[in-house]
Amino acid sequence: MRPQYVDTGARDTRSGFGAGLVEAAQKDERIVALAADLMSSVKMDAFAQRFPERFFQCGVAEANMIGVAAGLATAGFIPFVGTFASFAVGRGYDQIRQSICYSGKNVKIAASHAGLTLGEDGATHQMLEDLGMMRGLPGMTVLSPCDYNQTRLATLAAAEWAGPVYLRFGRPPVPNFTFVEDPSFEIGKIQTLLEGDDGVIFATGHMVWHALQAAYILEEEGLFLAVVNVHTLKPVDEAGIRGWLERAPVVVTAEEHQVHNGLGDLIASVAARYCPRFVEKVAVQDTFGESGKPHELLEKYGLTASDIVAAVKCAMQRVHDFSWRR
Amino acid sequence: METQALEQIAAQVRRDVLRMVYQANSGHPGGALGLADILVALYWAHIRHVPSPFSPSGEGEDVFILSNGHVCAAWYAVLARVGYFPLSELATFRRINSRLQGHPATKEGLPGVRIATGSLGQGLSVGIGIALGKKLRRDPHFVYIMLGDGEINEGQIWEAALFAAHHRVDNLIAILDRNYKQIDGDTREVLNTDPVEEKWKAFGWEVLSLREAHSMPIILSTLQEATARTGHGKPIMIVAYTVMGKGVDFMENDYRWHGKPPNAAEYERAIAQLPMVLNDF
Numbered sequence: 252m253r254p255q256y257v258d259t260g261a262r263d264t265r266s267g268f269g270a271g272l273v274e275a276a277q278k279d280e281r282i283v284a285l286a287a288d289l290m291s292s293v294k295m296d297a298f299a300q301r302f303p304e305r306f307f308q309c310g311v312a313e314a315n316m317i318g319v320a321a322g323l324a325t326a327g328f329i330p331f332v333g334t335f336a337s338f339a340v341g342r343g344y345d346q347i348r349q350s351i352c353y354s355g356k357n358v359k360i361a362a363s364h365a366g367l368t369l370g371e372d373g374a375t376h377q378m379l380e381d382l383g384m385m386r387g388l389p390g391m392t393v394l395s396p397c398d399y400n401q402t403r404l405a406t407l408a409a410a411e412w413a414g415p416v417y418l419r420f421g422r423p424p425v426p427n428f429t430f431v432e433d434p435s436f437e438i439g440k441i442q443t444l445l446e447g448d449d450g451v452i453f454a455t456g457h458m459v460w461h462a463l464q465a466a467y468i469l470e471e472e473g474l475f476l477a478v479v480n481v482h483t484l485k486p487v488d489e490a491g492i493r494g495w496l497e498r499a500p501v502v503v504t505a506e507e508h509q510v511h512n513g514l515g516d517l518i519a520s521v522a523a524r525y526c527p528r529f530v531e532k533v534a535v536q537d538t539f540g541e542s543g544k545p546h547e548l549l550e551k552y553g554l555t556a557s558d559i560v561a562a563v564k565c566a567m568q569r570v571h572d573f574s575w576r577r
Numbered sequence: 578m579e580t581q582a583l584e585q586i587a588a589q590v591r592r593d594v595l596r597m598v599y600q601a602n603s604g605h606p607g608g609a610l611g612l613a614d615i616l617v618a619l620y621w622a623h624i625r626h627v628p629s630p631f632s633p634s635g636e637g638e639d640v641f642i643l644s645n646g647h648v649c650a651a652w653y654a655v656l657a658r659v660g661y662f663p664l665s666e667l668a669t670f671r672r673i674n675s676r677l678q679g680h681p682a683t684k685e686g687l688p689g690v691r692i693a694t695g696s697l698g699q700g701l702s703v704g705i706g707i708a709l710g711k712k713l714r715r716d717p718h719f720v721y722i723m724l725g726d727g728e729i730n731e732g733q734i735w736e737a738a739l740f741a742a743h744h745r746v747d748n749l750i751a752i753l754d755r756n757y758k759q760i761d762g763d764t765r766e767v768l769n770t771d772p773v774e775e776k777w778k779a780f781g782w783e784v785l786s787l788r789e790a791h792s793m794p795i796i797l798s799t800l801q802e803a804t805a806r807t808g809h810g811k812p813i814m815i816v817a818y819t820v821m822g823k824g825v826d827f828m829e830n831d832y833r834w835h836g837k838p839p840n841a842a843e844y845e846r847a848i849a850q851l852p853m854v855l856n857d858f
Binding site: 283304305307309310312314315316317318319320321322323324325326327328330345346348349350353354355356 | 633634635636682683684691692693694695696698699700701702703704705706707708709710711713714732733736737739740743744
């Protein structure tokens with residue numbers, strides 16, 4: 252009998268960040284925080300109220316915010332900069348690259364409202380390229396936790412991690428199903444949520460819950476898919492991923508991100524090197540999003556549990572066809 | 578230190594710059610020659626700093642950032658001569674396996690450099706962050722940031738200008754290398770930033786005008802005045818009216834010497850104008 256993950260009540264991952272930030276700051280007085288006129292949206296208001304001397308409002312000026320954070324890190328502080336993912340990466344890329352990564356500064360970039368599930372604000376604000384852009388930066392650690400509890404843990408872990416971190420999370424309430432204290436969460440290690448020998452679904456962020464639902468649907472059909480939470484896209488847990496690739500003949504990835512340069516490409520790259528597999532990618536297919544409710548957007552852009560089920564079947568068919576041709 | 582001694586060091590730094598750029602057959606001589614005097618004044622006679630052992634955080638000392646990183650040949654020469662690293666290392670400028678990167682970097686561990694610069698517009702924000710850190714730690718030292726003239730085209734500079742005034746970052750002294758030159762020509766033709774002093778004043782900064790930016794006594798008195806104005810709620814900007822290419826007649830005020838090395842004939846003409854004053858690297 253495989254574990255049944257239960258939604259203990261929908262919560263937004265950004266609030267997990269807000270809670271984790273206050274906790275981390277209580278433990279370590281070197282932690283400071285900077286916001287770019289999105290303090291409340293990114294849930295940094297509790298920190299700002301609790302530690303007013305350690306909070307810096309930067310206004311709608313992300314490039315400067317990231318630079319100021321690099322300076323504070325130079326002076327020995329541990330800055331968290333918070334804004335929407337689309338602005339952190341979109342407006343701050345050169346600053347993240349030169350003033351943080353190349354300069355080796357211990358800055359944490361808290362990137363909220365990532366992905367389609369930002370919803371009604373539409374494509375201008377729906378960042379879908381960030382994992383790829385941040386993965387490409389030498390020295391950057393890229394985290395994409397799956398729910399409220401894990402975002403809180405990831406925030407605490409990021410605070411203790413030496414070096415730059417890109418921490419991606421989202422806006423809407425989503426199922427909260429991981430544990431409050433979870434020893435299996437460790438930066439740089441995949442997290443196997445379900446075991447199974449018929450195939451593996453690698454998922455990240457909000458899509459982990461949908462991957463679990465897909466696995467439960469397939470279980471009713473007698474198919475046992477493993478579900479692996481890849482909350483750390485960098486450093487890549489090559490050994491962990493390779494282990495599942497060797498065990499599972501069918502591979503599907505699921506992410507709220509463009510099909511290029513994200514989790515799917517990461518898994519395909521490990522597969523290409525160590526254990527060739529067909530990799531079916533559930534992701535946004537090289538298009539911009541639009542306004543709508545989060546669940547409507549996930550449906551329209553093919554990011555639901557049933558899309559993952561379809562991808563698993565597609566991959567199985569591909570494996571079958573290939574072995575038959577041989 | 579006597580101003581005459583400082584002038585001699587600056588003259589040697591100019592010679593260093595020319596030799597470094599010529600030997601590397603690449604680099605940015607114009608702006609570097611124009612900043613030699615101010616950099617020497619800062620490092621020998623003004624900022625409170627500890628060359629060795631170098632502290633990357635700069636806690637307990639003044640911090641200098643070269644935001645217009647491309648003119649680093651002059652900065653490297655100054656850092657070497659004031660004791661941050663061996664003088665002989667200047668010969669490795671822009672070469673493979675060197676700590677003296679084409680634009681300043683921290684990755685190779687060059688003492689004196691605390692942040693990578695090169696992509697323009699970023700150093701002011703970083704300096705503000707260090708200045709805020711000093712305030713949080715009750716460290717009474719200052720942060721000095723050099724900005725290039727073309728560099729202030731960047732939007733981030735004006736974001737930082739707003740921020741520093743708003744947050745009353747008054748332990749910070751920026752210096753604008755106002756030589757009216759940028760890569761594609763005169764700043765007034767490429768993207769006019771005049772009236773620049775009024776702009777900084779309007780942004781809430783205390784502005785000092787350094788008209789004779791190659792006169793050592795005037796540089797020193799202006800720096801002292803800037804320091805005296807710290808702690809009064811405003812960030813400070815010194816607009817330094819420098820001459821690009823200062824010291825080499827055919828390079829002076831010619832924007833084409835922003836980023837190209839002299840050829841052999843040009844080098845001979847130039848180096849003849851910059852005789853050895855101290856020891857060469």
